[in-house]
Amino acid sequence: MFVYMNGSVLPVEQAKLSVFDHGYMYGLGIFETFRIYDGHPFLLDDHFRRLKEGLLQLGIQWSMEKEAVYTVLEQLLKENKLHDAYVRWNVSAGVEDLGLYTGIYEKPTTVVYMKSLPSSMAQHKKAQILDIRRNTPEGSFRLKSHHYLNNVLAKREIGDNVNVEGIFLSQDGYVAEGIVSNVFWVKGGTVYTPSLETGILNGVTRQFILKLLQKEGISYVEGLFNQQALLEADEAFVTNSIQEVLSLTSCNHIEFPTNNPITTWLQKQYAHARKLLISKDEL
Known part of the structure; x- marks a missing residue:
């Protein structure tokens, strides 16, 4: 290397x-x-x-x-x-x-x-709510910094299974983010995602997804949600800049429906844009 x-x-x-x-x-x-x-x-x-x-x-x-x-x-x-x-x-x-x-x-x-990247990347994962809670940002907002102990401890909790993403709850018990991802879910045609108020990282892919939803006129809500809101979702997915948009098949062994129209649409839009755009502002 x-x-x-x-x-x-x-x-x-x-x-x-x-x-x-x-x-x-x-x-x-x-x-x-x-x-x-x-x-x-x-x-x-x-x-x-x-x-x-x-x-x-x-x-x-x-x-x-x-x-x-x-x-x-x-x-x-x-x-x-x-x-x-x-x-x-x-x-x-x-x-x-x-x-x-x-x-x-x-x-x-x-x-x-x-x-290099693997020749093929996963399209879906299972989710597991973590016992360890998301620590609060040390400053006014979360940085993508060298302070990674919280994430490392969370990864040790779920082990080496690459097909499972651990989901943090905030100290107040609200859904926060994945160990290396942002979390979204869909209920009744509306997309939900935790607010930055929970102390999560404002992922670049997260921002891109919200921009896509806004452009398409798909309603979304950023807020404070307990884990039951996620567990009752019609579809759910996680995002990051390496793995892109990954559908969640289950969370805590509760299966999500297999019909994922919004997730599938986002995956197609992402695949179309990834060789073209230098910024979400070009959408």
Whole structure:
């Protein structure tokens, strides 16, 4: 595997990180994961908009022109001999002395990972309500940050079965999000999804799905819902930028109906857009 690190594309064995990088020491870092389809980085603008917003919250000064971003991705595709890829774009605070730092991090560490994807991806999963609750954001809203312990503990709870997605409840008992996904369900033709008020990550694919629903005139509600609302759904699905739109066949062993017209329509719309759009605003 070849990675990009601070201006260079390197074999992964040559990429070295300082033990004084505050991304390592204090978890001060933001990352985005997205897919490249036949050379096209889907919704790249939306991912980088969120990346920059998160870095601003952490006091990390970072910028890169879009042309330079494309150059990095093209170099990594070439070196890793890929046309389609999983990408993790990671920016950590960079090197500072031992101790909490209150200034602006002016020399962050940028690492871009790229790997191949399975030849076929799952189209559906089972869901399981987790015992562990979703922790609250440490700031004003949830960042896609290096603070991932809550997710790791949740993954350990459900184990290694890739066909099961764990669903967090908030501390108040409301449906929140999946371990690596946002959650949606349909009842009576209306789509429901947890509000950002529950402390969830505002996923880029989540935003894209809501934009699609709005454009098509399909009603949706963002709110606070108990788990019974999910368990009584006509259809349900989860989303993320790697696995796209996955229908849920069951939750806590309660089977959902097999007729999923809205989920199927969203999957088709996603498949049509993924080689074309750089932002949801192009819809």
